[in-house]
Amino acid sequence: MRNAAITGWGMALPEQVLTNADLERMVETSDEWIVARTGIRERRIAASSDTTLSLSLAASRQALQVAGLAPADVDLIVVATVTPDMFMPSTASLLQRELGAERAGAFDLAAACSGFVYALNVAAQFIRAGTYDTVLVVGADTLTRMIDFTDRGTCVLFGDGAGAVVLQATEAPVGILSTLLGSDGRGACHLFVDGWGTGIVDDEDRTALRRPYMKMVGSEVFRFSVRVMGEAAEAVVKQAGLTLADIDLLIPHQANIRIIDAAAKRLDLPRERIWANLDRYGNTSAASVPICIAEAAAAGALRPGMNVVLVAFGAGLSWGATLVRWGTDGVERRGGGE
Numbered sequence: 001m002r003n004a005a006i007t008g009w010g011m012a013l014p015e016q017v018l019t020n021a022d023l024e025r026m027v028e029t030s031d032e033w034i035v036a037r038t039g040i041r042e043r044r045i046a047a048s049s050d051t052t053l054s055l056s057l058a059a060s061r062q063a064l065q066v067a068g069l070a071p072a073d074v075d076l077i078v079v080a081t082v083t084p085d086m087f088m089p090s091t092a093s094l095l096q097r098e099l100g101a102e103r104a105g106a107f108d109l110a111a112a113c114s115g116f117v118y119a120l121n122v123a124a125q126f127i128r129a130g131t132y133d134t135v136l137v138v139g140a141d142t143l144t145r146m147i148d149f150t151d152r153g154t155c156v157l158f159g160d161g162a163g164a165v166v167l168q169a170t171e172a173p174v175g176i177l178s179t180l181l182g183s184d185g186r187g188a189c190h191l192f193v194d195g196w197g198t199g200i201v202d203d204e205d206r207t208a209l210r211r212p213y214m215k216m217v218g219s220e221v222f223r224f225s226v227r228v229m230g231e232a233a234e235a236v237v238k239q240a241g242l243t244l245a246d247i248d249l250l251i252p253h254q255a256n257i258r259i260i261d262a263a264a265k266r267l268d269l270p271r272e273r274i275w276a277n278l279d280r281y282g283n284t285s286a287a288s289v290p291i292c293i294a295e296a297a298a299a300g301a302l303r304p305g306m307n308v309v310l311v312a313f314g315a316g317l318s319w320g321a322t323l324v325r326w327g328t329d330g331v332e333r334r335g336g337g338e
């Protein structure tokens with residue numbers, strides 16, 4: 001049985017920090033409200049020199065270095081993003097050019113905050129099927145470019161960033177062991193950015209909406225996310241033939257600490273078995289899970305043999321989960337690093 005193991009990881013964040021105190025000067029809010037209702041204290045904001053591509057590139061270079069691979073070893077690049085640098089070509093194609101990954105196919109995948117988990121699962125299928133041996137999977141977003149900084153209901157929640165992992169083929173029972181992808185398009189109206197796509201056919205509307213902003217019904221998204229996070233995590237654990245007691249680490253999408261706590265309660269997981277960094281980065285959309293992976297790996301919190309559940313939700317409404325057995329057993333090291 002061919003499996004897909006995570007052999008490299010990396011992350012990149014803009015340097016510019018926006019604190020809750022900064023937001024107090026921009027909208028009617030308070031540090032106390034934001035911390036109590038979300039758990040977020042500060043977030044990183046893309047400067048004019050930061051783009052989804054530039055952050056993806058930095059995270060990808062790190063991930064390849066950790067894996068000990070050269071760009072030419074990569075067979076496929078998948079970038080999960082809803083904030084591509086441009087409509088076309090894909091950010092993945094631009095990343096391929098910047099990396100010099102000349103052998104790789106490349107495409108973007110749009111599943112909003114669930115994007116990285118979706119992309120990881122799609123990439124793993126190519127490896128399981130024997131089509132490819134080495135896939136670079138990136139989750140990257142610069143959502144603050146689509147945030148209305150006069151809307152206190154959204155502007156306190158989001159930050160920018162990118163994370164990347166390298167997936168490699170192995171015959172050992174490690175890597176992505178079970179997967180789940182979900183969608184309920186009836187909830188599309190609860191979280192969306194309009195004025196951006198070709199659905200706007202009237203030229204006047206297009207001009208009026210030239211700056212597209214995110215719109216959200218927070219309470220609806222909250223209710224949905226609490227339910228699907230727990231359900232999806234449970235489902236992938238069961239699919240892998242394990243029980244909740246076997247979960248060593250939960251890496252949830254970083255949207256709101258209250259959502260994470262509710263999921264943890266349902267899964268009966270203590271705080272020390274949950275990775276959370278949203279106090280520092282806010283919700284970085286598709287980047288949140290791979291940033292957590294890179295942080296947890298660097299901190300030594302991911303050890304061979306551990307059962308790690310990745311779970312995310314977002315616009316769509318969409319959700320996804322994966323059970324990863326951490327480790328690189330049986331991975332053939334072909335490259336020599338950059």
Ligand SMILES: CC(C)(COP(=O)(O)OP(=O)(O)OC[C@H]1O[C@@H](n2cnc3c(N)ncnc32)[C@H](O)[C@@H]1OP(=O)(O)O)[C@@H](O)C(=O)NCCC(=O)NCCS
Nearest residue numbers: 029030033037113152153156218219221222255256313314
């Ligand atoms: C957005 C969210 C933090 C709001 O928290 P909440 O507890 O649901 O709060 P409510 O929306 O019920 O609002 C409560 C009050 O706080 C106010 N409020 C909203 N944002 C505020 C802010 N930044 N500062 C101060 N007050 C705020 C509201 O206007 C409301 O006031 P009212 O009662 O006078 O109308 C929460 O719903 C949430 O996190 N939802 C999920 C969003 C998400 O994760 N989106 C991304 C998915 S990938």
